[in-house]
Amino acid sequence: MPEPILEVRGLTVHFYTYAGIVKAIEDVSFDVYRGETFALVGETGCGKSVTSRALTQLIESPGRIVKGKVLYHRDDGSTIDLLKLSEEEIRKIRGREIAYIFQDPHASLDPLYTVGYQIAEAMVVHGTVEGWKEGFRKAVDILRRVLIPDPENRVKNYPHELSGGMKQRVVIGIGVSNDPKILIADEPTTALDVTVQAQILDLMNKLKKEYNTTVILITHNMGVVAEMADRVAVMYAGKIVEIGSVDQIFKNPLHPYTKGLLRAVPNPLAKIERLEAIPGTVPNLITPPKGCRFHPRCPYATERCRSEVPKLKELEPGHFVACHLY
Ligand SMILES: Nc1ncnc2c1ncn2[C@@H]1O[C@H](COP(=O)(O)OP(=O)(O)OP(=O)(O)O)[C@@H](O)[C@H]1O
Ligand code: NI
Numbered sequence: 001m002p003e004p005i006l007e008v009r010g011l012t013v014h015f016y017t018y019a020g021i022v023k024a025i026e027d028v029s030f031d032v033y034r035g036e037t038f039a040l041v042g043e044t045g046c047g048k049s050v051t052s053r054a055l056t057q058l059i060e061s062p063g064r065i066v067k068g069k070v071l072y073h074r075d076d077g078s079t080i081d082l083l084k085l086s087e088e089e090i091r092k093i094r095g096r097e098i099a100y101i102f103q104d105p106h107a108s109l110d111p112l113y114t115v116g117y118q119i120a121e122a123m124v125v126h127g128t129v130e131g132w133k134e135g136f137r138k139a140v141d142i143l144r145r146v147l148i149p150d151p152e153n154r155v156k157n158y159p160h161e162l163s164g165g166m167k168q169r170v171v172i173g174i175g176v177s178n179d180p181k182i183l184i185a186d187e188p189t190t191a192l193d194v195t196v197q198a199q200i201l202d203l204m205n206k207l208k209k210e211y212n213t214t215v216i217l218i219t220h221n222m223g224v225v226a227e228m229a230d231r232v233a234v235m236y237a238g239k240i241v242e243i244g245s246v247d248q249i250f251k252n253p254l255h256p257y258t259k260g261l262l263r264a265v266p267n268p269l270a271k272i273e274r275l276e277a278i279p280g281t282v283p284n285l286i287t288p289p290k291g292c293r294f295h296p297r298c299p300y301a302t303e304r305c306r307s308e309v310p311k312l313k314e315l316e317p318g319h320f321v322a323c324h325l326y
Pocket of ligand 2: 186
């Protein structure tokens with residue numbers, strides 16, 4: 001039996017804006033198993049980043065986590081609800097046991113400090129090295145781990161002296177520097193050109209195998225899912241509509257939205273930017289559609305879909321769908 005490292009239950013995040021309350025994610029529940037790569041996929045604005053950031057309370061004003069639990073099963077056998085921790089307690093876990101890699105390496109690195117300094121700092125802050133001297137020494141090892149050539153000299157470089165792909169390797173290096181149990185990668189290759197994207201994905205797979213890290217991968221690209229993930233959760237307009245293994249989702253997609261996503265990528269390894277097979281656009285989340293949020297775009301919508309919110313149901317072992325057709 002696969003063993004969960006995270007159990008997310010009923011996670012709900014709202015943004016209190018002047019225009020109204022944006023119900024960004026609503027009642028999101030899923031498990032992440034130890035050692036797997038779990039992908040969150042869906043169109044822009046569907047709530048992938050908000051979900052992943054909420055896991056460690058990384059939601060800034062005017063946003064608020066209004067409901068939910070994130071149970072984290074630690075290696076020592078204890079379980080904690082990450083949403084119940086104080087700011088000080090969660091800060092000890094974030095960047096150490098649960099680390100993030102964000103999309104844009106330019107924004108993730110500080111132009112005023114060398115890359116060696118920034119990697120060392122990540123370890124010094126969490127006390128995983130004795131001090132700066134050991135931090136700088138380990139920074140060289142980390143650059144080697146992320147396959148940066150000539151690491152002894154590269155540690156002394158400033159971010160602007162490195163290419164986009166090299167910078168993203170540094171960001172990944174910072175992410176893995178404290179040997180996190182869970183690595184959350186939010187569109188880690190979207191800002192890079194295609195050949196570099198493939199190299200970064202290879203690197204992430206290599207590191208994952210070496211260190212047996214659990215990875216939560218956020219992407220809008222089904223090709224990346226096919227290449228990287230073990231299991232997938234498909235999100236639409238702030239809700240999870242389907243969860244299953246990569247095999248189940250690609251061979252037997254159940255939700256009309258998932259089917260649309262896959263139709264938009266005849267070859268799953270081709271890169272997609274827009275989901276042209278699904279007419280219509282994502283609804284605004286201040287007044288989301290009643291019932292199933294996908295019903296205005298769904299060719300099979302019935303009266304029930306317009307009024308009743310569908311719950312996730314398990315149709316075959318490990319394969320869940322939230323749709324009244326089933
Ligand atoms: N600071 C904010 N204020 C108001 N609404 C917000 C804020 N941040 C996010 N949202 C809303 O939350 C919803 C989910 O956004 P999120 O960034 O999680 O989407 P995403 O799936 O990651 O999209 P993308 O693929 O574009 O990164 C969107 O409707 C967005 O408008
Ligand atoms: Ni996002």
